[in-house]
Structure formats: C-alpha cells, structure tokens
Amino acid sequence: MIGYYVINLARSVERYRSFAALAADAGLEVERVDAVDGKVATQDGWDGLDLDRFRRFNGREPLPGEYGCYFSHIKAMRTFLDSGYSSAVIMEDDAEPHAAVGPFASALDDRFSDRTLLVRLTSHRLQLFEAFERPLEGGPRVGQCWLGPTGSGSAYWLTRSAAATLVERMLPVYCPFDVMQERSWETDVRFCQVKPNLMPVPRPPDSTIAASGPTYAVKYPPYRRLPTYWTRTAQFFRRLAACARTRGI
Template sequence: MKRSLGIYAINLDRSQERWQALAEAFSPLPYPLKRVPALDARLQPQAVLDIRGLSIVLPPAGLGYSMVRGREYLLVQEACFASHIVALRCFLSGGHELALILEDDAVPGPRTGPVLEALGGLDAPFDIVRLEAIRLSGSRPAVKVAALGAETLVRSLKPSSGSAAYVVTRRAAERLIAAAGRNLMPFDDYLANPSLHGCDVCYVSPLPIRQADAPSVIAESYERGRLRRQSGLVPFLRQAQVRGRLRLGLWAWALRGGGMPRNYRW
C-alpha cells in the first residue's frame, strides 16, 4: 500500500517571489503543499538561537567554528538549520507517513512525480532519500539499494552538499531532531552524514530536483573568504579526525548491504 506524502516548503516571509515560483512548480504534483515560514536571522536572531539553545560567541554573528569545515559558523547558517528542524516538526504534527522537505530554491525536473510515486510504494525500507545535491561531477561512487523505475536508489560513498529536497520518514524526522544537539555545522553536512543521526541516507540517481541558479539567501549574506578560521595544529588535527570519522561512518553505512560500488549519475 502506498504511503501518504506531504510537501513542506521552507520559505522566508520576505521572499514571497520564491514561494510563488515554488508553488507554481510543485502544485501540479498530487500531494498537499504546505509553506513553512523560515526563521529569519536578520529579524528573529533570538528565535533562531533558541531552537538548539545556542548563542553568539564570535560577535557580531558567529556561533563558533564548524566542526566539519573549521570555518566560522554564522547565525544565517544556523537559521537554515533551525528552519529545517521547524519543518520536520511541522511534518510530525500532521498525519502523513512521508514528507518531501524543500528549500524555496528547489526546482523540480520532469521525473519528480514518478520518483515520488515510486518512493511511496517502495517495499525496501528507507529513512532519508535525497532528491537534490550539489553536482560537483557527473557521477559518484555509490551502492545500489533498489530500483525506482527509470531511476535507482543508491547509498553514496561521498557526501554531497545541498539540502534543497529530501524525502523523510517519521522515524527519521524524529531522529534528525533528537540528534541535532548543539553541533555547529551547516544542515546539509548534518543531513549527509548518517553517523551523526543514525538514519540511512540514500540518493536518487539521477537526481530529479535541482537548486535554482539564483544565489541563495545564505550565499548572499556573507563572503566565505572573510570568515574566521581556527588556526594551529590542534584544531587542524581535530578537524581531520572529525572528517575522517564521518567518512568512515559514511562508507560503513553505504556498504552494509554488501553491494559493490560503481559510478552512478548525479
């Protein structure tokens, strides 16, 4: 029996044009679409911090250093993380069995509908299925999990940036919320690494949804080259240890079914 699915789209109140474009693009799909007001780092700084109990420790807008990247982690990045938590809570407050969580720059391709239909009726269990990722290359090493009609469900051996579109089960939403803690990292780093939250992370190959070409609100908010970085041997070794542990965890999750990796289209 097919599982019910709802679409939850994260959107800033001051970005109504993005919501209109997204609603026009996704409304033809046979699933209810709900707008989730994003937390605004500019207008609601304390509300952003309160979601995970964080604080500014590197004024004017730094919460500390990213445990994965070693760069200053900004309030605007935490606003994105916190908004995903809000969207997951919104999903859990309703009755749907699955949720498609969207950022407001998500653009569906022609295969989005068939992929969602296939996921709703999939017999193989899953926790999180990513339908979008930053395409740094044409293919990535991955292990096949299941067939999805013209697409393939895979576990990637390399983490992929991006969190503009992913399908999540109720169990996985609960785990993502419970395991978020106070670790400082962009939400897409958190989502991509199963050892951080204990959820199985799969991808659809090829990816049916992409991000719009327009700059994101986060990207427009700061210059990466101006972010403060931790210096010295100890922070360098600590970051290397974290990245190594996360990569080994990713490989362990990807290979646990015993399949052989090969390159899949991204």
C-alpha cells in the same frame, strides 16, 4: 499519503510565488513553512548551537544563513510530524519541482514508509555512487555515495520515523544541515541518494534562507584547523564503515 512542504522566508514573496507556480504545474499541493531567519539574532542568541564544537568541526565561524537553514528544516520536520502523512518531501524555495516528483515520492512511500529512511532528491556531487534499487520504472536509482559530503539539502523525501529521529538527534547544531543529514552513523537514520538527481541542482539566485547574512565562510588559519583535519579524517573512515555495513535500503 505524502505531505509536500516548502521552506520560504516571509520576505521572499516572489520566490514563493515562483515555486508555488512550479509545484501547481507539477500537480503538487504544497504547504509553506515559514523559514527561520538567521539574521534576527546575534551569534550569542542562537539557541541550540554548540559553538565550540562547530568551530572544531568546521574550522571557522558559523554563518547566519547556516543557522537559519538548519532550524528551518527542523521546523519543517516538526510540521510534518504534526500531520497525518506517512512520509514527506521537504524542499527549499530554490528547488524546481516537476511532474516526476509526485510519482517517485509515491513509489518510495509505497515501499519504504515503514523504514527509518531519508532519500535526498538532489545532490551537488555523487561520488562513488552505489545503486541499490529503482523504486519507479524509468525513474532514478536509489543508492549511496561512498565519498562525501555530497552537498545540498534543497529537496529530500523522508518517513515519519526518520523525521522523529532526526528532530531528536540533530541537536545541538555543530555542522551545516546538509552535512549532518548524511551522518547516518550518528543519527541512526538510513541516508540514501538518487542518481540522476530528481530535481535540478539549484542555480543562482540561491535560496535566500541559506544566503541570509554573510555568504562567504572565512576559514581559520591552518594551525587553528588541526582539530578540523582530525574530524574530517575520522568522518571519512566512519562513512566508509557505514556504507560497508548497509549495502542496500
């Protein structure tokens, strides 16, 4: 069985009502996960954040919304692990579920629930996409992108094994959630994507989870970003190597 979860801030009442109406129309029974609000504490109070590594990796300061988004997804995965479901679809409240989501998630669950696998259902970019399988006739293909990061953690399907592994290995935080989600060479969770997107790319107004606090990341001057350039270059080659090793689900 599949659990469907939506991450939503307590203060975003109308956003939840809108999402719940779409989910009901799609035939999905969703469970609300109370989002972590990054504005409730200052940067010094953000437990689980490796601030020095974040600065080196990203070349800037972390944003409150990034912190809240990251730990909201960790919370959603823990909620799923406390259930009896074999797999789950986790969505932010700016996702737009529709009737095709349930059958596609069921097809993934039938075929891959025994894997340590995460399939992102919506991405901002699909660069050099390599298709593997079509789990549902007429549905999108599942595959991988050789270039990235591809952006957006607004909706994804994952197995129990994947959730348990990510909860353990995604901490401490040193990059945005959607970037860390793709780093299969570090998490040991097989990461795949769909083409075309199963759900629309979120349009403004964006999720209030990620938008809490400042929304514009001010980068350090170039001389302070030298460690970032190095890590991005290393990430490029590690991604290529990971894709070359796993030419399938």
